Each structure stands twice: as structure tokens, then as C-alpha cells.
Amino acid sequence: AQKITQTQPGMFVQEKEAVTLDCTYDTSDQSYGLFWYKQPSSGEMIFLIYQGSYDEQNATEGRYSLNFQKARKSANLVISASQLGDSAMYFCAMREGLNDYKLSFGAGTTVTVRA
């Protein structure tokens, strides 16, 4: 079964507007971590934000915030005040349990910011 589902293959957003990228996950573990990465055309994966399963508050990092709804198993990324440099592929990922080392990634969402 797919552990991470990103249902939006591509999105367009106007510069300076906010955009929400959807992510749902599937796990039976109580302890897990959720990550968002940005992949520009250069190929490097850039860490954006992290949310732990026991964190009571939604994570924020600058213009990035994570809308964590544990009961719904969703971890949506919100990018505020979009910039042209935000155009990239965005991946949601999960690490399960205390001893699992791998990240399971979704298929990604392409974001294109229009001037």
C-alpha cells in the first residue's frame, strides 16, 4: 500500500499568493515523522519542514507551514507569499517508528509560480 499520497500532480500559483500542497499518509505506528522537501530542476532535495507525530503544534519555518491533522492522517504544506524561486517539485515524506531509517516519499507535486 502507498504510504504517502500526493494527489496533485501539478499546480499553478500567482506570485505573492499562498498555495497548499496536499499530503496524506498511512501508518500504524504511533511514532513517526513527516517531512517536506523541495526539488528544483538542479535535482538536489532541499529540506523545508518537519512535523513529529507527537508535536501538538503545527510546524512553521519562515514562509512554510505544515497543516497537521493527525486524525485525518494529513500533513499539508502551505507556502505563503509565493515567489518565482518557489517553482519546483515538492515531496512529502515519512519516517516511521523509532528504528526505521528510511524515508518513504510521495510522487510529488510540481508547483509553477506565475509572475
Place this chain on the structure above:
Amino acid sequence: DAGVTQSPTHLIKTRGQHVTLRCSPISGHKSVSWYQQVLGQGPQFIFQYYEKEERGRGNFPDRFSARQFPNYSSELNVNALLLGDSALYLCASSTRVATNEKLFFGSGTQLSVL
């Protein structure tokens, strides 16, 4: 400080050949992971090494192998290349292994198998 460096950046091989990809982690990072990213998909976990020991292996055939050296750099080896091995191979490093530990990725090696 230098980030994760991978070499080569691009590689073209033919079916049946062998390939070695190299990765140098960020200074002070003791964990290295390898991921395969096929075009249009998210990265898939191949291996993780921590303190020179294999700590995890993904669902890849035995043609894929890796090792970590005393200086924490790592090699990924793929034998008997198939067309389906064409992908971007990403290396990532981290200081430790933990649920909340973020990975720092290199820019990858683009492997094309003809």
C-alpha cells in the same frame, strides 16, 4: 562548509555493465543513505549506512550493493545493469539516525543505461 557531494554527475552505461557511484557526506555526518529516483516519481530507498554498518536495505535486487568507508564516504555499486536502472541516484547524509533527523541530499548522479 561543503554539502553532500556526489560523483560523477552524469553517467552513460550499456546493459550488462557495472557502475560505481560515489558520495561524500557533510563533514561530521556519520550516516549515509542512497535513494533511486526514476523520472516522474519520488525517491525510493536503497540503503542506509551508519558508522560503516548497513542499517537498512530497501526492496532492491542483490545487483545493488554499497559500503561506507572509515571517512564516512560511501559507494553504491550496481552490477549487470538493466534499462530500468536508468534514474537519478541521490545520496543523503545525516548526523545520526532518529525519527526527526533530517537528511541532507546531494544533487545526484544521473545514470542512463542504453
